[in-house]
Amino acid sequence: MSELLEAPAAGSVTAAPRNYEILPKPTDDGEVGGDLLEVAMGPHHPSTHGVFRMDVVLDGEQVVKLKPVFGYLHRNHEKIAENTTYLASMPYTDRLDYLCSMTNNWAYALSVERLTGLQPPERAEYIRVITAELTRLVNHTCLVGFLLQDMGALGTPLMYAFREREIILDLFESLTGSRMMCNYMRFGGCRVDLPVGWLDQARSALDGYEEFLETFQKFLTENEILVARSQGIGVLPPELAISASITGPMLRASGVNYDLRKVDKYGIYDRFDFRVPLGDHGDVYDRYMIRVLEMQESVKILRQALRDIPGGPIVDPKAKIRGFRPKAGEAYGRIECPKGELGFYLISDGSPNPYRYRVRPPSLINLTVLEDMCLGQTVADAVIILGSVDIVLGEVDR
Amino acid sequence: MLGEGIIKGMAETARNFFGSYHDADRMTTVQFPEDRIPAKENARNFPFLVFDGEDPAKGLRCVACQICEKECPPKCIYIVKDTVKKPDYIGKLQFQPRVFDIDVSVCMSCQICVEVCPFEAIKMDTDYEFGTADRFGGLLLNKQRLAKPNTYYRKIHATEAAEVDERLAAEKAKAEAKAKADAEAKARAAATAAAAKATPTPVVSPTAPAIAPAPAK
Numbered sequence: 170m171s172e173l174l175e176a177p178a179a180g181s182v183t184a185a186p187r188n189y190e191i192l193p194k195p196t197d198d199g200e201v202g203g204d205l206l207e208v209a210m211g212p213h214h215p216s217t218h219g220v221f222r223m224d225v226v227l228d229g230e231q232v233v234k235l236k237p238v239f240g241y242l243h244r245n246h247e248k249i250a251e252n253t254t255y256l257a258s259m260p261y262t263d264r265l266d267y268l269c270s271m272t273n274n275w276a277y278a279l280s281v282e283r284l285t286g287l288q289p290p291e292r293a294e295y296i297r298v299i300t301a302e303l304t305r306l307v308n309h310t311c312l313v314g315f316l317l318q319d320m321g322a323l324g325t326p327l328m329y330a331f332r333e334r335e336i337i338l339d340l341f342e343s344l345t346g347s348r349m350m351c352n353y354m355r356f357g358g359c360r361v362d363l364p365v366g367w368l369d370q371a372r373s374a375l376d377g378y379e380e381f382l383e384t385f386q387k388f389l390t391e392n393e394i395l396v397a398r399s400q401g402i403g404v405l406p407p408e409l410a411i412s413a414s415i416t417g418p419m420l421r422a423s424g425v426n427y428d429l430r431k432v433d434k435y436g437i438y439d440r441f442d443f444r445v446p447l448g449d450h451g452d453v454y455d456r457y458m459i460r461v462l463e464m465q466e467s468v469k470i471l472r473q474a475l476r477d478i479p480g481g482p483i484v485d486p487k488a489k490i491r492g493f494r495p496k497a498g499e500a501y502g503r504i505e506c507p508k509g510e511l512g513f514y515l516i517s518d519g520s521p522n523p524y525r526y527r528v529r530p531p532s533l534i535n536l537t538v539l540e541d542m543c544l545g546q547t548v549a550d551a552v553i554i555l556g557s558v559d560i561v562l563g564e565v566d567r
Numbered sequence: 568m569l570g571e572g573i574i575k576g577m578a579e580t581a582r583n584f585f586g587s588y589h590d591a592d593r594m595t596t597v598q599f600p601e602d603r604i605p606a607k608e609n610a611r612n613f614p615f616l617v618f619d620g621e622d623p624a625k626g627l628r629c630v631a632c633q634i635c636e637k638e639c640p641p642k643c644i645y646i647v648k649d650t651v652k653k654p655d656y657i658g659k660l661q662f663q664p665r666v667f668d669i670d671v672s673v674c675m676s677c678q679i680c681v682e683v684c685p686f687e688a689i690k691m692d693t694d695y696e697f698g699t700a701d702r703f704g705g706l707l708l709n710k711q712r713l714a715k716p717n718t719y720y721r722k723i724h725a726t727e728a729a730e731v732d733e734r735l736a737a738e739k740a741k742a743e744a745k746a747k748a749d750a751e752a753k754a755r756a757a758a759t760a761a762a763a764k765a766t767p768t769p770v771v772s773p774t775a776p777a778i779a780p781a782p783a784k
Contacts, residue, residue, distance in 0.1 A: 257640040260677030325580055332595050339607075346611035346691065352677050360682070364609065364726075388579040391572035491634065491683055 205233065208548075212241050218315065219562030223539075223551065230547045235540040239533075242566040250526040255281055255356070255493050258526065262513075263350040265528065266564040269308045271300040271341070272506035274354035279435060280502025280513040285495045287357030287485045294437045295478040296359050299371065300344075300351075301504070302467040302474070303337050306378065308507035309418075309460040309467075310334050312559045316457060317389065319556040320398045326389065333381045336374045343367060356493070357485030372475055379468055386461060399453035403542040403554035406451060413538045417509025417531050419558060422459045423451035429505035436504075440477075441470045453550075456557040494521050508532055508559050528567060532560040608724060611691035613671045614680055616713045623714035625653075628688035630661040635680035635689055643673035644680065655686075659742075669713060671697055672706040687731050693723050 211222035220241035226234035246265065250258035262277045263270035275297055282289065289297070314330030338348040343364055345351040353360050389395055405415070407423040420427055428445045430438040446462035448455030497519045503512035509531025516525040535558050543551045587593040597604055619626040631648040647666035655661045680689050692715070699705030721728040 253640055254638060256683075257638055257679060260640050260675060260679065263677075329583070335595065343607045343609055346607070346609040346678065347676065350676065352679075360678075361609070384579055388572075388576040392576050393570060393572050396572075491638075491685070 204228075210548075210551075211238075218556070218560060221555075221560070221562055221565070223555070225543075225548065225551060227548060232543045232546055232548065232551050235543045235551065237536055237539050239536075239562065239565050242562045244567070246567040247526050247528060251523055254521045255495070255523060256490065258523075259355070260350065260352045263352050264563055265530065265567065266506065266508065266511075266532065266561045267349060268311055268561055269304040269507050270349060270351045271297075271304040271353060272504060272511065274351065275301055275436075276502055276504045276506060276511045277513050278354040278356055278502075279504060280500050280515050281356045281495070283500035283502050284498060284515055284517055285356065287488055289358045289485060290482050291437075291479050292362075292481045293358040293483045295474055296363065296483065297354065297436055298438070298441070299471060299474045299478070300341070300353065301506075302471045303340065303371075305467045305507045306464055307334050307337050308559075309464050312507075312556075313385070313389075313457065313460055316453075316553065316556040317395070319553045320395060322395075326385075329381075329385070333378060336377065340367070340371055340374060343370070355484060355488065355490075357488035359483045362483050368475055368478065371471075375468060375471055375475070382461070382464055382468070390458070390461065395457075396454065399457060399553065399557075401450070402453045402546060402550045403557065404450065404452050405538060405542055409538060409541060410451070413534070415509070415535050415538060417505070417507070417535065417559075418459045418463060419456060419509065419535050421445065422448035422455040424449050429503060429510055433503065433505075435502075441473050443467075443470050453553055453557045460559075492521075494519060503529070506531060508561070508564070509535055528564075530564045530567060532558075532562075532564040536560055536565060606693040606723070608726065610693045611678055612676055612695045613674055613692050613697070613708075614669060614689050614713070615692045615715045616667065616710070617688055617690055617717055617720050618714050619717050621716075623711070623716075627663065627710075627714060628655070628686050629664050629667060630655060630686055630688070631664040631667075632662075632686070634683050634685070638679055638683045640677060640679060641673050641675055643670045643675075644668070645670075664710060667710040667713060669708050670706060671708055672702075687735060690720055690724070 206227045208225050208227060209222055210225060212220040214222075220239075222238040222241075224236040224238055225232050246261055249261060259274060259277060262273040265273050281287075310330045310333055314327035317326040318324070341351055342348045344367060345353040345360070405419065405423050407425050410420050410423045411425060415423075416427070416429075424447055426445060426447055429435065430443075431445060443466045446459050446466065448459050495517045497517055499514070499516045501512055501514045503510050505511075510529065511531055512529035514525070514527040514529070515523050518524040539555065539558060542554050546554065583593070617628050619628065631646055633646050633648075636642075636644045636646045645666065645668040646664050649663045649665040651663075652660040653663050676691070678691055681691055697706065717728070717732070721732070
């Protein structure tokens with residue numbers, strides 16, 4: 170090799186062909202492997218849904234090793250929350266999973282309510298269910314759009330998904346004042362009551378949504394390209410899913426019947442009639458279909474909630490805005506957010522700030538099995554497997 | 568049939584494409600600077616300070632209690648108390664802010680300051696056109712830029728402002744009634760004292776203050 174790299178002496182250049190050769194590349198453990206190529210996908214790669222890097226080692230087109238690298242969006246969420254009052258970390262929870270601020274708010278409010286014993290009134294519970302299910306619609310619509318974009322359906326399905334999402338975000342804006350960073354729930358209730366006519370707007374938005382889901386199904390679920398791209402790709406066996414504590418649609422796509430809305434029955438979810446869709450292969454197609462079916466179930470829950478919502482106050486009269494100091498103790502509140510189990514663990518020492526504040530982020534924990542799903546698949550499949558995990562980097566990095 | 572699904576999908580795409588030409592409902596966007604979607608009534612962007620009447624220096628509702636400064640999650644509010652007190656809307660002497668700055672490049676529009684304010688002094692604006700070439704000074708809003716009249720607040724958040732005005736008017740009426748009752752009680756006490764002076768009794772000395780009756784509730 171060294172002879173090849175030596176500069177030719179002046180005047181000795183001939184027209185004879187040279188013998189170049191590709192040498193085996195040594196692997197990390199010192200052994201000489203095959204011709205492996207290491208690629209850093211991200212953090213600016215559009216398919217990684219944010220600032221996320223996958224260090225993949227490729228054998229030809231196949232993934233032999235994958236290391237997820239994150240932390241680019243770390244912003245000390247937990248430490249900030251330990252240094253501000255309980256109320257002041259509510260807007261920061263919006264920014265965890267920035268597509269579903271309502272469910273983040275709810276999980277945090279729920280754990281503080283468990284800490285203090287506040288009880289939201291009936292109407293507030295209904296409003297929470299309505300906003301959380303609308304959030305689930307928003308999240309799954311976005312996810313499906315992004316997933317199809319990863320599969321090569323550039324633009325069109327994503328634009329349709331965003332068009333429908335905007336209708337729900339308009340509802341959120343007229344209720345909370347902000348499209349995405351809602352900051353709506355409070356300890357023991359909600360911040361403001363529904364504006365006049367909001368329920369009718371929500372009902373008509375829901376009618377449009379059902380129609381949209383039907384057309385979306387029609388024009389994508391049977392699509393041969395989608396089927397060929399996603400069936401049998403990125404299989405997650407149920408045993409691995411359970412032992413890696415995967416939650417949410419990813420777990421259910423592997424066929425494990427575990428939905429906190431049914432298991433925990435937090436809030437008033439025991440009053441609604443809905444079913445939990447389950448997959449049986451655990452591949453990307455199942456994860457896609459689970460989301461579509463969950464949206465239909467969410468629409469069902471919303472219909473019941475919008476029908477049954479009672480009047481009355483929206484905040485527990487014992488709740489205080491200023492000078493909020495829970496008694497010393499600890500609490501864990503968890504809800505089924507669109508991505509999985511979102512939990513907040515709080516320890517109070519009786520001061521206005523939490524002593525310890527910990528988030529259990531579903532995105533991060535669902536990401537831990539990424540390598541197991543990607544091994545042996547191609548690079549293009551690794552991209553859609555990541556897409557089907559449904560991560561938001563605000564929540565992964567916190 | 569292979570390809571059937573793709574053809575169906577294309578038909579849906581074509582329906583959306585041509586639909587936007589003849590059906591106004593299918594147009595989901597507006598041409599922004601010329602056409603604007605009106606702001607929702609609850610919309611919020613950055614905080615502003617409400618003042619009553621015409622003069623922001625006189626009618627500012629803020630009493631520099633600094634609760635919003637303490638509660639603000641990203642700590643974007645900076646307040647310095649004035650040393651002299653001024654009467655507020657019910658005539659009570661209160662401090663005023665000498666400096667009240669909000670750094671809107673830090674503010675995250677969470678509305679916590681509005682919720683914690685006991686004086687209805689800070690409210691959320693719907694204005695979003697804050698673009699400026701001056702990155703530091705241009706985005707640090709001072710008291711003069713933040714102060715906006717109550718009429719403006721009533722214009723952007725009609726329902727909410729009506730509730731606030733009602734509550735403040737009720738408080739003011741209560742305070743005025745109390746002041747009136749106090750004045751009456753004082754007058755009555757003075758009259759009793761005068762009567763006591765006219766017919767001196769050995770019990771009440773003329774120099775001792777008259778025992779005022781309890782103020783009427």
